[in-house]
Amino acid sequence: MKRMTPDQRREAIVAAALVVAVRKGLASTTVRDVAAEMGTSSGLIHHYFDSMDEVLAAAFERVAAQDLALSAGAMAEASSPVEALRVFFRTYTPADKDWAFQLWLDAWAEAARRPAVQATSRRLNLEWQGLLEGTIVRGVAAGAFACGDPASAAWRILSLLDGLALQVVAHGTTITREEVVAWATGASEGELGLARGTLLGG
Amino acid sequence: MKRMTPDQRREAIVAAALVVAVRKGLASTTVRDVAAEMGTSSGLIHHYFDSMDEVLAAAFERVAAQDLALSAGAMAEASSPVEALRVFFRTYTPADKDWAFQLWLDAWAEAARRPAVQATSRRLNLEWQGLLEGTIVRGVAAGAFACGDPASAAWRILSLLDGLALQVVAHGTTITREEVVAWATGASEGELGLARGTLLGG
DNA sequence: TCCGTTATTGGACGGCTGCGCAATATCGTT
DNA sequence: AACGATATTGCGCAGCCGTCCAATAACGGA
Numbered sequence A, B: 001m002k003r004m005t006p007d008q009r010r011e012a013i014v015a016a017a018l019v020v021a022v023r024k025g026l027a028s029t030t031v032r033d034v035a036a037e038m039g040t041s042s043g044l045i046h047h048y049f050d051s052m053d054e055v056l057a058a059a060f061e062r063v064a065a066q067d068l069a070l071s072a073g074a075m076a077e078a079s080s081p082v083e084a085l086r087v088f089f090r091t092y093t094p095a096d097k098d099w100a101f102q103l104w105l106d107a108w109a110e111a112a113r114r115p116a117v118q119a120t121s122r123r124l125n126l127e128w129q130g131l132l133e134g135t136i137v138r139g140v141a142a143g144a145f146a147c148g149d150p151a152s153a154a155w156r157i158l159s160l161l162d163g164l165a166l167q168v169v170a171h172g173t174t175i176t177r178e179e180v181v182a183w184a185t186g187a188s189e190g191e192l193g194l195a196r197g198t199l200l201g202g
Numbered sequence C: 001t002c003c004g005t006t007a008t009t010g011g012a013c014g015g016c017t018g019c020g021c022a023a024t025a026t027c028g029t030t
Numbered sequence D: 001a002a003c004g005a006t007a008t009t010g011c012g013c014a015g016c017c018g019t020c021c022a023a024t025a026a027c028g029g030a
Helices: A006-024 A031-038 A043-048 A052-076 A081-092 A098-110 A115-141 A150-171 A177-192 B006-024 B031-038 B043-048 B052-076 B081-092 B098-110 B115-141 B150-171 B177-192
Strands: none
Touching (some): A031 A052, A052 A098, A098 A115, A098 B150, A150 A177, A177 B177, B052 B081
8 A cells, every 4th residue: 555654654544444433333343454455464553553442542541532523613703601611512412423422432432441542431531521610610700600519510511421331322312412401501500590492501 | 051041141241341441441442352251152152242332332321321220329328308319419420430431432432433322321311311300300499409401401500511521531630529619619609599508517 | 661852062254353573665864 | 865764554463243944852742
């Protein structure tokens, strides 16, 4: 195959790994799959990554970090903390990309046995919490929210959303996507002392 | 190996599969692992189960259903809905058995690609929600809780708990077990119109 | 004690796994 | 045009996978 610069090749490997991971699941993505997806030999992958663990972590990070950056960017442009929270719920909720959330499920499960995946998953979860906490802190400072403990409130909102989304993605029919959004925003309004329905404007 | 009745053998297979699943993860549990754990040949397993998917589903069900029954039993003996909820939080929370919750993580992730595991996981999640919903309904009837929608409240409490526990088990150090319990009970008190600290009696 | 039933064996089948390494091909530079 | 650096190949290694099936062994009833 055509020769690439190390940076380009690394990118290509991660991109190919992601395609395979979405199709087969993170845990079942193999060196040969990724090589075939790139159209190269499998040996090439170990020339850039020490282990498959690191390839999978990089592939997961690619989507997860991008989604985070997208949400963070959109929230930063919001006119107020309340609006930022609306943006958060709109962009975080698995809408047409359940596959991304499925990758989160894969990552959480794999974390126990793949150190690099665990590190990435933990770091990104922490960043989501930080993003949310920052927004809450700003809202409290602006007098828009009433919240005694922004850090824990952020964890609660994030975890509720994850727990509910999990049911949709893993089990399909137990609850609907609309219920996830409605229940999570409702609980968050209670958490932050907002009037019912405040966070549902879309 | 010694000949067993079909019932005994099925049990032995499921028990052995569970031991291996706890050690290696649900997804990485193989026919040969299970056979070796039992001390029999691997062909025996397919004499009792059509596929590995069903073995894993049965192994997962063994722990999950037992934990559910244990909680349900203890909650049924509680003197009041409030006490029942206290029991719920005490028994649901991953205390010394993170391994059981890790199996839940495995099951949720595997659900996408293993029909039998998905069916079991979904059914048990629904039963947990039902157990919680029933308790809330009884509490409302007894005037102990104020809750307009017990069904969705049950989903919210369960999902919050799952989402928080997930961080503990998958990432280890992000939040502590104590925070999980404190935050989940706190949110539930808000959800049900209880005074702060009501659910923490232990 | 013999016999039919069936639990159990053990290996065949085709395919897959992560990893490592010598050989080769393709660059940019001289 | 020749060369050194290195990206890429292709395969070997040792082992694993789920599934299937003919042969065997152990049991209960006659």
